[in-house]
Amino acid sequence: MSAEISTSDLTLGHGGEPVARGISVALAPGEVTALVGPNGSGKSTLLRTLARLHRPDAGQVVLDGRDLGSYRPRELARKLSFLAQAPIVPAGVTVEELVAYGRHPHQGLLARGTGREDREAVAWALDATNLQGLAERTLDRLSGGERQRAWIAMALAQRTGLLLLDEPTTYLDIRYQIDVLRLVRRLADEHGITVAVVLHDLNQAAAFSDAMVVLAQARIVASGTPAEALTEETVRTAFGIDTTVTLDPHTGVPTCLPTWREPSAAVTT
Numbered sequence: 001m002s003a004e005i006s007t008s009d010l011t012l013g014h015g016g017e018p019v020a021r022g023i024s025v026a027l028a029p030g031e032v033t034a035l036v037g038p039n040g041s042g043k044s045t046l047l048r049t050l051a052r053l054h055r056p057d058a059g060q061v062v063l064d065g066r067d068l069g070s071y072r073p074r075e076l077a078r079k080l081s082f083l084a085q086a087p088i089v090p091a092g093v094t095v096e097e098l099v100a101y102g103r104h105p106h107q108g109l110l111a112r113g114t115g116r117e118d119r120e121a122v123a124w125a126l127d128a129t130n131l132q133g134l135a136e137r138t139l140d141r142l143s144g145g146e147r148q149r150a151w152i153a154m155a156l157a158q159r160t161g162l163l164l165l166d167e168p169t170t171y172l173d174i175r176y177q178i179d180v181l182r183l184v185r186r187l188a189d190e191h192g193i194t195v196a197v198v199l200h201d202l203n204q205a206a207a208f209s210d211a212m213v214v215l216a217q218a219r220i221v222a223s224g225t226p227a228e229a230l231t232e233e234t235v236r237t238a239f240g241i242d243t244t245v246t247l248d249p250h251t252g253v254p255t256c257l258p259t260w261r262e263p264s265a266a267v268t269t
């Protein structure tokens with residue numbers, strides 16, 4: 001089920017204004033790749049390019065050995081699912097209805113899949129996100145973390161081997177952030193789904209991903225395992241801040257602690 005997607009030498013822009021150049025990334029099948037970088041560095045634009053929602057100015061995207069542009073829309077919807085930043089909650093829709101909507105990416109919200117395969121996919125998505133008990137609840141009666149899981153379940157019901165998530169932890173408290181990130185981890189580990197996820201928290205990105213891509217200054221400033229990509233130098237280059245990065249002696253996962261205070265002025269006597 002794992003999908004493989006890669007880009008070569010992409011130039012990304014909006015209305016002729018370049019955002020990033022020379023973007024070559026390869027998302028390993030069944031792994032989680034975190035896209036990090038400062039505001040406006042092109043993370044969402046890159047993710048949307050992978051979802052074919054944004055057309056690159058130059059370069060190529062290859063999904064499972066074929067040019068992304070060669071897929072018919074339905075075929076592509078069976079290959080990849082994309083979850084935008086903070087989607088708007090439709091009124092009166094239950095979790096199960098929302099998840100069933102994932103079976104019909106090109107139909108209206110009221111269309112429901114009734115075939116056996118559809119029912120199985122919805123049940124699987126509810127199960128994978130631990131939402132079976134909340135299937136009949138309307139979205140407005142869920143907590144932020146549960147609602148986010150419902151959106152992820154909708155993307156899962158599409159049964160794709162590639163999941164693209166844009167800041168799925170935004171607005172969630174730390175507990176629900178971890179909840180969502182653990183789910184993302186399980187999707188890769190237990191279901192072999194290839195995941196690309198835009199995150200702002202560098203430590204969460206390092207802890208939950210297999211690979212990180214750091215975008216800044218209109219290019220990729222670092223990529224590789226979290227330990228390779230998240231260094232003091234990379235963070236200084238990308239964000240212009242000083243940090244101390246330490247590696248967990250057991251897992252090798254880096255943690256980055258910013259120098260919070262400005263250096264104190266020299267004391268003269």
Ligand SMILES: Nc1ncnc2c1ncn2[C@@H]1O[C@H](COP(=O)(O)OP(=O)(O)OP(=O)(O)O)[C@@H](O)[C@H]1O
Nearest residue numbers: 014015019037038039040041042043044045046198
């Ligand atoms: N639809 C658009 N039209 C014009 N410019 C855009 C559009 N969307 C994004 N941009 C610009 O492209 C650049 C990259 O935006 P993008 O949203 O990809 O960055 P990002 O890294 O995801 O940012 P953030 O962390 O703030 O979400 C920014 O300078 C932004 O202003």
